[in-house]
Amino acid sequence: MPLKNLYIKPRMKNELQQLESSALKALKEVKTLDELKDLEVKFLGRKGELTGILRGLKDLSPAEKPEMGALSNTVKKKLEAAFASKQQKLENDSLEQQLSGQFFDTTIPGKSRPIGHIHPLSQIQEEVERIFSQMGFSIADGPEIESEYYNFEGLNIPADHPARDMQDTFFIEGKDHKDHGRMVLRTHTSPVQVRSMEKYGAPLRLIVPGRVFRNEATDASHDHTFDQVEGILIDENISIAHLKGVMKEFLTRLFGKEVNVRFRPGYFPFVEPGLELDFSCLICEGKGCRVCKKTGWVEFMGSGMIHENVLKAGGVDHKKYQGWAFGFGLTRLVMMRYGIDDIRHLTNGDLRFNHQF
Numbered sequence: 001m002p003l004k005n006l007y008i009k010p011r012m013k014n015e016l017q018q019l020e021s022s023a024l025k026a027l028k029e030v031k032t033l034d035e036l037k038d039l040e041v042k043f044l045g046r047k048g049e050l051t052g053i054l055r056g057l058k059d060l061s062p063a064e065k066p067e068m069g070a071l072s073n074t075v076k077k078k079l080e081a082a083f084a085s086k087q088q089k090l091e092n093d094s095l096e097q098q099l100s101g102q103f104f105d106t107t108i109p110g111k112s113r114p115i116g117h118i119h120p121l122s123q124i125q126e127e128v129e130r131i132f133s134q135m136g137f138s139i140a141d142g143p144e145i146e147s148e149y150y151n152f153e154g155l156n157i158p159a160d161h162p163a164r165d166m167q168d169t170f171f172i173e174g175k176d177h178k179d180h181g182r183m184v185l186r187t188h189t190s191p192v193q194v195r196s197m198e199k200y201g202a203p204l205r206l207i208v209p210g211r212v213f214r215n216e217a218t219d220a221s222h223d224h225t226f227d228q229v230e231g232i233l234i235d236e237n238i239s240i241a242h243l244k245g246v247m248k249e250f251l252t253r254l255f256g257k258e259v260n261v262r263f264r265p266g267y268f269p270f271v272e273p274g275l276e277l278d279f280s281c282l283i284c285e286g287k288g289c290r291v292c293k294k295t296g297w298v299e300f301m302g303s304g305m306i307h308e309n310v311l312k313a314g315g316v317d318h319k320k321y322q323g324w325a326f327g328f329g330l331t332r333l334v335m336m337r338y339g340i341d342d343i344r345h346l347t348n349g350d351l352r353f354n355h356q357f
């Protein structure tokens with residue numbers, strides 16, 4: 001071994017120790033991630049100081065090489081670990097700094113988003129649909145903008161009939177149907193009677209929940225827009241007894257307690273005989289109270305055996321089939337069910353009202 005090479009090992013050892021201590025010292029002064037990066041390149045980079053020292057390895061004797069190799073490796077590992085932990089610390093510090101300007105109370109519950117819920121009218125509608133479905137009725141639909149024919153003539157109410165006065169109508173200007181007269185906002189769900197007979201024929205068993213419109217001055221119990229449910233049953237040998245049974249069962253299931261029904265005569269041009277159906281007051285159980293005006297009964301709906309002319313309009317063989325129809329106010333049912341005293345609450349969109357249900 002040339003003499004000068006005798007000094008290589010101690011010098012190298014010394015250099016490595018120097019490198020380690022000066023790198024660790026410099027590391028303490030580092031304040032930013034950028035500075036850290038620069039320092040890492042300076043000491044550990046490809047052209048850095050450690051690499052420079054290691055270049056001397058090749059001049060060592062075979063016996064010295066492993067020892068110095070191991071030492072340089074230890075230094076390298078130690079410095080890498082020191083750089084990594086400094087990096088971690090700087091990153092945490094910067095996050096802390098970002099948040100330090102803001103007040104951050106970890107005990108405050110998170111912001112909850114308001115969740116919508118089902119409108120009372122829809123809730124009852126769903127219940128009505130469920131109960132009638134259980135009794136084998138289909139759920140049907142019809143247009144809210146209707147022709148004068150389906151809304152009136154088809155239901156045995158000709159243009160000059162006084163019964164037209166019962167329902168103040170919104171007519172739609174300039175949109176007359178080519179052979180079904182003027183267009184109207186349907187005043188009841190009954191137009192679906194003829195529509196569904198035309199579409200499905202007899203036998204028929206369905207209900208039609210839907211929106212209807214009347215040209216009314218609004219007050220606590222009248223609105224220009226409200227909801228009804230139409231019911232139709234057509235088959236052979238159908239009588240009012242079936243209607244009574246179906247309605248008693250429906251109301252009993254809806255209110256969850258035994259309800260009685262009674263008929264009074266009523267007039268609607270599309271039924272004969274025409275009937276009003278009342279149910280026993282649920283508040284006083286028939287004894288008489290303010291709600292039922294001391295009668296023990298609550299007026300509920302119009303109904304009756306479907307008029308021959310209506311069956312004919314729907315193309316149903318009136319000699320073979322007969323049936324009944326009813327129409328009740330879904331809106332009124334909701335008001336009774338929840339004790340709502342002003343119909344306008346249901347459509348004015350005030351969330352303070354809606355959130356009570």
Ligand code: PHE
Pocket residue numbers: 187188189190268271302303304325326327328
């Ligand atoms: N359509 C009638 C109304 O709105 C109610 C009704 C329907 C009456 C079916 C008899 C038969 O007043």
